Amino acid sequence: MRLALPLLLATLSTTACTTVDTPPPPAAQAERIVAPILTTPDAVDSATFAQPQVARVTHVDLDLALDFARKRVAGTATLDILARDDAAQIVLDSNGLRIDRITDGRGNPLPFEIGERVEAKGEPVTVTIGAGDAQARRIVVHYTANPQADALQWLSPEQTAGGEHPFLFSQGQAILNRSWIPTQDSPGIRQTWRARITAPEPLDVVMSGVAQGEPEDLGNGRRAFTFVMDKPVPPYLIAIAAGDIDFRAIGPRTGVWAEPEVLDRAHREVADTEDMVEAAEKLYGPYRWGRYDMIVLPPAFPYGGMENPVMTFLTPTFIAGDRSLTGLVAHELAHSWSGNLVTNAVWGDGWLNEGVTSYFENRIVEAIYGEKRARQEVALDYMAILETLEEVGHDAPGTALHHPEGTDSAGSAIVYNKGAAFLRTLERAVGRERFDAWLRQWFDNHAFQPATSNMIYEDMRANLARDAAEAERLMLREWIFEPGLPANVAKPDPAAFAAVDAASAAYAAQGTIPAAETWRGWTSAERQRFLRQVPRDRSAEQLAALDRQLGLAATGNNEELFLWLDLALANRYAPAVPQAESFLAEVGRAKFVRPLFVTLMDEGEWGADIAKRIYTETRAGYHAVTRDSVDKVVGWEG
Structure with a gap:
């Protein structure tokens, strides 16, 4: 009715x-x-x-x-x-x-x-x-x-x-x-x-x-x-x-739950959380939920994290031992403002949750870990946007931030990364001070309420842009309602990965692998950047040399391990198959699981046989979110 x-x-x-x-x-x-x-x-x-x-x-x-x-x-x-x-x-x-x-x-x-x-x-x-x-x-x-x-x-x-x-x-x-x-x-x-x-x-x-x-x-x-x-x-x-879990405090209003066997590692990895809460409050106002606790779940959890109020759910795959992947914690914390405090009224406006949060996450990372890491993570995100646009087309309807009924998003690089790029573009255009004042009033004025793309568009016109002419220059409508990347996009600092890009070019041209000491000295974002730029067509000898020099198969960083396994499987590198099988049996995070099965299925009969054998053994251990996505990839029929 x-x-x-x-x-x-x-x-x-x-x-x-x-x-x-x-x-x-x-x-x-x-x-x-x-x-x-x-x-x-x-x-x-x-x-x-x-x-x-x-x-x-x-x-x-x-x-x-x-x-x-x-x-x-x-x-x-x-x-x-x-x-x-x-x-x-x-x-x-x-x-x-x-x-x-x-x-x-x-x-x-x-x-x-x-x-x-x-x-x-x-x-x-x-x-x-x-x-x-x-x-x-x-x-x-x-x-x-x-x-x-x-x-x-x-x-x-x-x-x-x-x-x-x-x-x-x-x-x-x-x-x-x-x-x-x-x-x-x-x-x-x-x-x-x-x-x-x-x-x-x-x-x-x-x-x-x-x-x-x-x-x-x-x-x-x-x-x-x-x-x-x-x-x-x-x-x-x-x-x-619910399970055999213990708690350990981090600060006066923060702490972490985990299985006893995981708790020490988890606690060390999230030790900066109280500082993150304080940094977030300085940016956009008080944390309104009382406590901010987390639970590190078993590996079957299908996402990196879930911003459940007062109890963020986290995958153990972010535990790298060096806090190089704790942008995940910053992201879930930022949801306490964008997503939990002000929520998209419909799922076609999911960027109001994830895009705004991704921008906020980077500001927390900058405050806690410095500008270099923040700039590098922005550059990685921008690279993902461009890859998606190249794959689906710059004019594909799914590349708009707002998705009306019947239009699906082109993926996380749009909802998360393009949404963050939009806010970053506005920040650079109007200045950080004016932008921060606007975003804080958005959270304050819409606290505990749902919102739509039209609402934030009108709010930007009324409370961010000084007049209609500036609103047009900011290209607000184009960003929210039209596909592709608007011409005024704030591009990442080209120097953010200067050394890595030079090393990537040297490897592509002469096969020169970075020295092990250089590799260890890079940030995780730099290592990920290099791995993403390794030419896709590699011989078994070339892959073995990369692994020997850089220790790829032995890394404790799951983001880097995923990139290595994806590269190896795409080249039918047999020594990587047992490790991929073990990884897919232990990890249920859809971000890792689905792409690896896609890569295997793309490798003809060789890969399809491996994929179906592994999936038959691992499917029951995956959450429905992961199963539903991988079922389609491998053609699962029960």
Whole structure:
């Protein structure tokens, strides 16, 4: 049901319904922030079944039990609803949930219907709440999540560092949380939440909310953990992890969780985190989430990191031993402003999260590690943009930052790197002082709210550009809504990689490999730059010489190891196959896994046979995010 905009604005209040029999949980008190929804056409989210203009969820209260033996999450989700007086139904998102019953605030059963499944979207759950019935403005969903829920990764003890206890983690972005939480799963429908989770001893549970005291001993070999998120967040940011994990503090408001076997290395790698928080606050205002903790997950985690509030999830593949890859931590921290504080209302505006965050990340890196490293990482990102444009075409619709319905992004180099290049171009054009003042007011004025490309475009015109003429010179519309790179793009410092580029040219022309001492003295960005510029067609002898001189196969830096394996497999270098097989069996990060399978499949029968053999053995250990992408590459048919 869709109503005209004026009627929607007139009939939907942004104050919470309070007429309920039972008192609301702490996160649903009257003082809480209830973020408004956006009702403009560009804010309509086609990835949800919800009709938030009619009735929307404002708070989720979970009471769930973790069953590792059956790989099952089961219990209740109590939803507070904000609805028009005449609303008779609310529509929720589900993906494979088994719903036993739904009741109102008094326990009275409510009629509901589960609609037909839509591929990659799930199925709608339409609940009759009764027009004008205040009791039905709180509903309780009794349910069980499917053991194969896309958001959840259940790991056997053998898949953990300790090898003794099982592990569970979730990954909800973009629309996977509907596979374990029955709510309205859309970034524009922000919700506060509370959770009580029971788990078997001795496992600990962490979530993307603030822990409420010590776990409760239930006396039956299980403990209960309680968490609260009293600030409205998009549903994809509700996250959970459970396993044999320990905590170690970094600073007064920062710390890291990890398996005991990993904790020492993890703690050393993220030791700069408290300094990063302080640097971020100096740039764009106070950190508003209280604590900033992290958990380093087992290698099956499909992403580099996930910016879940108060508990960033991290892959162990960023642990290099020298903090050379901690830009990842800076990135996830920056999301506490861009993404978590101000969120894209629809996924076609994902650059508002990732592009703004990538710019912010580089500013944190500059503050903590210096201008040289920051400039080099900018140059690597710019190189990735150019590679993508060459691959897909400078006029490809997917190279615009904003992606209207039916248009997919050309990839991360656009959403992340082009978005960051846009802001960097603005910074250089108007000056850092004026740009920083604008970006801070953007975060302040839209805190805990969704946003669209049109909104930031108008905000730039009103609050960044001095007049319409300057707005035109800045090419704001071209950057956001048109493909390719605008002519005014701020190009990276050509001297950032001068020494490396000279070495690359010498290797390409004469086969001169950098001295081992020179290689060790380079930054990781410099080593990655060199490896990306190695001519793709190499003989076995040339590859062996590179490995001997530079120690590529023995590196502890996974970004560099990936580039080496990709180069080796592209040349059917047999000595690299066992290492690639081991790497793909241990690491589930899609950024590494998918490209290596692509490279193998591109190498004809030789590579396809290896790829399919490895994938048959490793697929079960990958998260659904990784599986879905690699299935298409290898032609997996089950």
